[in-house]
Amino acid sequence: MTATEMTTSQPDLAEKEERQQSVAGDAGPDSIPASVTATALCKEKHAAWSTLNSTLRAKEGSAAERLLGQKAQMSSFIFEAGLKLPRPEPLPEALSDEILLAATKDDGRDTTxxxxxxxxxxxxxxKGEYPVVIASNPGLNVHSMDFRWNGMSNIKxxxxxxxxxxxxxxxxxxxYNAVAKPLIPxxxxxxxxxxxxxxxxxxxxxxTMTSMQERIATDxxxxARQHRCARDxxxxxxxxxxFVFTLCFFELMGKQAFDLLDxxxxxxxxxxxxxxxxxxxxRQEDVVDSTHFLELIERGSALRRTEATAKNETSSRSHxxxxxxxxxxxLPEAEDGMLYLVDLAGSENNSDSSHHNRDRINETKEINKSLGTLKECIRNRSLVGLSNNHVHIxxxxxxxxxxxxxxxxPLSTRQCRTTVIANxxxxxxxxxxxxxxxxxxxxxxxxxxPQPTAVVDDQTNPATWTNAYLRKWILANYLGGRVDPNMLCPTESGKQLCRVPMGTFINRCMLCxxxxxxxxxxxxxKLWNLLIDARTRNRNGPSKPAARIDADGARKASIRPAVPGRPKQLAVKQLKPGQFVALTPDAISDGKAPIVLLLEKRPDGAWVVADVVAAENDPDRYELLIADRWVAHTLLxxxxxxxxxxxxxxxxxxxNVV
Ligand SMILES: Nc1ncnc2c1ncn2[C@@H]1O[C@H](COP(=O)(O)OP(=O)(O)OP(=O)(O)O)[C@@H](O)[C@H]1O
Structure with missing residues (x-):
């Protein structure tokens, strides 16, 4: 206890003792009634509490001031330290072809x-701000202050x-030329x-996003004109x-979405x-030309919700x-091409949002949550090819x-490319x-x-072909090299090209x-016949005949020789597309696909089916592999x-098993 505290607290004690005596002692004629004394005590207690509270509040205030002072000192210290950093070398204004080539090379990734x-x-x-983030392709150096436990600091x-x-x-x-333009073709x-x-x-x-949109609107x-010229x-x-271009523009705020064109x-x-x-x-607007495109973008951008943040007076608080x-x-049967230009809401950390009200804090939480999910999806998508286990996206x-x-x-049949520009x-x-x-x-x-380059597992199975082998096959096999692999399969492996829908495939070929x-x-x-031959061979063993597809598109089933006297397993007339069917034990060559989904009945009675495989980590659950199709005879x-x-x-x- 300090000296001042002693002086203030001792008379209090004396008073208290005196009061206790008067309450407990002999109640004379002029003594205070018990009820009155209790009220007075309550009042006093209340007064003591409020004094204590105000003292604490004053102490808190001075602590906060002290903290603010320390923060200001720290900032000026950081500035001073920053000024000692060597000035970064200016970078060349144009990126060299080598750098661009390295960034866009085919390494099997869908994300840049x-x-x-x-x-x-x-x-x-x-304010004396100083640059400490230096781009040095293909990387980035960030100089930051490193504070040690012993009070020492250095630049890291x-x-x-x-x-x-x-x-x-x-x-x-x-x-734009490096990241956005390549998405248009x-x-x-x-x-x-x-x-x-x-x-x-x-x-x-x-x-960045506005300037990309402006350039895309023109290009x-x-x-599209160049493409038409090459074809016609x-x-x-x-x-x-x-080509018909349709634009819609909306913003996402948590679970809500608002139309920026309406x-x-x-x-x-x-x-x-x-x-x-x-x-x-x-609202979906058909865009007639670049001016119309720009007008729509401008109209939508003007309606975006903005708020002032610690870093930006007009910060966009939505995606x-x-x-x-x-x-x-x-080619009306081909899927529509899609281009998504997403200006994400700005991420804020705790100190940036420390002065927000409850709604704004919740909003920041929602934004950070959705950015976290986005990160998980992009990363897990890239991991799908790397892991044998099921990767949840x-x-x-x-x-x-x-x-x-x-x-x-991962089952998407479309060619997709995602580019993230982190500002x-x-x-x-x-x-x-x-x-x-x-x-x-x-x-x-x-x-x-690294993808195998020279090694091709099976020259008769397109699913095992690398991009290099696929290109060679196209040049060697088709019309004296009239189909340009740069148009048809600039980056795809054999497996990826087999997943491209027929309309898209034809569209790409026609660009040549x-x-x-x-x-x-x-x-x-021709490519699909090779694939079906290979799949059927794998399933039925090397001696079995394979399924064929005719030039008119009709498939002929792979005919598995009937075992004499084999009892009829299933009333085939009952079968309908969309039903799941378990295969006979000898059809399950590798134990992977015990069940198939019936997709389409061929004129010869065989079925085009998709594999349904047991989940890696749970044999009681199944996954539908819609892209793994093959032709199954009803005997299977x-x-x-x-x-x-x-x-x-x-x-x-x-x-249930029926
Ligand atoms: N490369 C650049 N060259 C010149 N000025 C820039 C550049 N990038 C951003 N700016 C300027 O920086 C300021 C902030 O930019 P902008 O509004 O695009 O930030 P933001 O990341 O979208 O912020 P928020 O998430 O808060 O909306 C603007 O005044 C903009 O003009």
Missing amino acids: VCIRVRPVLPHEEA TNKYEVDLAFGPEHDNDVV LVLSNGMGTLLAYGQTGSGKTY IFSL PAYNGSDDTG DRKSISILEDTFGAVQIVGA AVCCIKVRNNE PFRTSRLTLILKEAFD VSPGILDAQQTLNTMRYIEPLRVTLP EGVDPRHAKELYL LKKLVELEYDRKSRYYILK
């Missing part, structure tokens, strides 16, 4: 991870590897391209390119029974999704990842947030093991001069089984 460091802004420079350089790093010297054209040939701008609030996401029409020598360069009307993001994602109620659908009128957890589902779905502020005061951004994006860049749809279809069927089909789809685990569960 880039970083963009914006310049120090004039108001930051006025954190190195990160990315596919491409853009510095303040690189303008929007350099960024993919989308025109029915693929799906996704461009995501990620980063801390105020790091330049909207600046998508000119590239009689084309006169008119606006009728055969006065922020509330819309719904739903998955239909076929698993396709529908944006219900959103803005601009979706461009490309329909090819010449939680794309249904947030609306954003549900919309981009196809980019993460960072260059200053020393943002170094911690920059490190957080790097920690977020670094795991997205999964390095795949002198190839008509009939030739393209023949090539598609043993019993009807009932499988129930469990939405929660996304597996099928065996209910």
